[in-house]
Amino acid sequence: MKFRYAMVCSSNQNRSMEAHYLLKREGFDVCSYGTGAHVKLPGPSLREPNVYDFGTPYKQMFDELRRKDSELYKRNGILPMLKRNAGVKVAPQRWQLNASDGTFDVVITFEEKVFDMVIEDLHNREHVLMKPVLVINLEVKDNHEEAAVGARLTLDLCQELEATDSWEDNIDNILSTFERQNRRKLVYSISFY
Structure with missing residues (x-):
């Protein structure tokens, strides 16, 4: 089937x-x-997540987090995850x-x-x-x-x-x-x- x-x-x-x-x-x-209610990605601390609305393009999230702290978000796997996600679809739903x-x-x-x-x-x-x-x-x-x-x-x-x-x-x-x-x-x- x-x-x-x-x-x-x-x-x-x-x-x-x-x-x-x-x-x-x-x-x-x-x-x-x-x-x-929102897309929540890890931030610099547990109390500081990165929060996005559903529908925000993965590429936009990637670019913003890379500008904020490229090393941190590379090290914790968020940038590679967002790059993978952008290759699958435009934005979270x-x-x-x-x-x-x-x-x-x-x-x-x-x-x-x-x-x-x-x-x-x-x-x-x-x-x-x-x-x-x-x-x-x-x-x-x-x-x-x-x-x-x-x-x-x-x-x-x-x-x-x-x-x-x-x-x-x-x-x-x-x-x-x-x-x-x-x-x-x-x-x-x-x-x-």
Whole structure:
């Protein structure tokens, strides 16, 4: 089967974009989103994050942070991350504003609170199409190394989903096999558009 995927994380655009980048490179139909009110990137201290509105181009973020402190943002991986993101799409998008047309078959989140937000958002929508959407949470720590591991695991999971004739009939088996092989717990729910 050929699915349309959405990768969703909170607000810093690391985990969802790493997965988006890898899946896109492998030929998957994929988009990525954040669920926060703003895009928040690490700053010089925890109390001084860099905050951007969704829709702000990655190139603009990259240029601003490079001007602020090129060495700091290179060292903490933010500039390379923004460069990768700009190669995938123009700007970050917010799930609640951009993912309402019912075109996704599978939504993958990378933390439980985001999974809960996506499920709540889908349940609060009018279910006009009655088209099922599979929502899976694969818990991934928010750092560059874990984002890369999470992206590879996401690719493996998506390849398993693509290999089945009917995910509705095989989802429990697919996910339990994945959990056993990768020692990662998955949570899933089925919602509707």
